[in-house]
Amino acid sequence: xxxxxxxxxxxxxxxxxxxxxxxxxxxxxxxxxxxxxxxxxxxxxxxxxxxxxxxxxxxxxxxxxxxxxxxxxxxxxxxxxxxxxxxxxxxxxxxxxxxxxxxxxxxxxxxxxxxxxxxxxxxxxxxxxxxxxxxxxxxxxxxxxxxxxxxxxxxxxxxxx
Numbered sequence: 001x002x003x004x005x006x007x008x009x010x011x012x013x014x015x016x017x018x019x020x021x022x023x024x025x026x027x028x029x030x031x032x033x034x035x036x037x038x039x040x041x042x043x044x045x046x047x048x049x050x051x052x053x054x055x056x057x058x059x060x061x062x063x064x065x066x067x068x069x070x071x072x073x074x075x076x077x078x079x080x081x082x083x084x085x086x087x088x089x090x091x092x093x094x095x096x097x098x099x100x101x102x103x104x105x106x107x108x109x110x111x112x113x114x115x116x117x118x119x120x121x122x123x124x125x126x127x128x129x130x131x132x133x134x135x136x137x138x139x140x141x142x143x144x145x146x147x148x149x150x151x152x153x154x155x156x157x158x159x160x161x
Contacts, residue, residue: 058128059156065095065103068155072105072130076151079126083119085111085147103153104133110146119147128153 003011060075062068069092080087086109093104109119116137123130134150 059154060103060128061156064157065155068103068153068157072103072153075130076105076107079119079122080109083111083122084115085109085119101155101157103155105151105153107149107151108147110140110144112144116145116147123151
């Protein structure tokens, strides 16, 4: 029984396709392993890559507590505008005797879910960071959120600030 040239050609093509497919699988497997190793290295080095945070970056610098309170109020209004949130009330509370460089503020705002989320994110992640001590969120009849916040900020008071 002899093999026809057509059958021999088909068998050769099938063998070549099997070799090419195997080579392609090995190549993509090596790429995936390489990508995974690179990602693991990035995660391992993330702590080394993070910038050292200076405590000074987290302070409101002002010449007086009143000026620091005004700066905090301005910061809240700016963050509200940037997030497209309606800021209805901001109140700066007097400093407590046991925490003379701590400023507390209350704020009421409203907006859609995305705007409120952006507003909260900006308050905690923009320098100087504000600490949200309390947040009450309610859903209004129109689907917007109303937000009642108690915020804390640290101030560095000095004449040449």
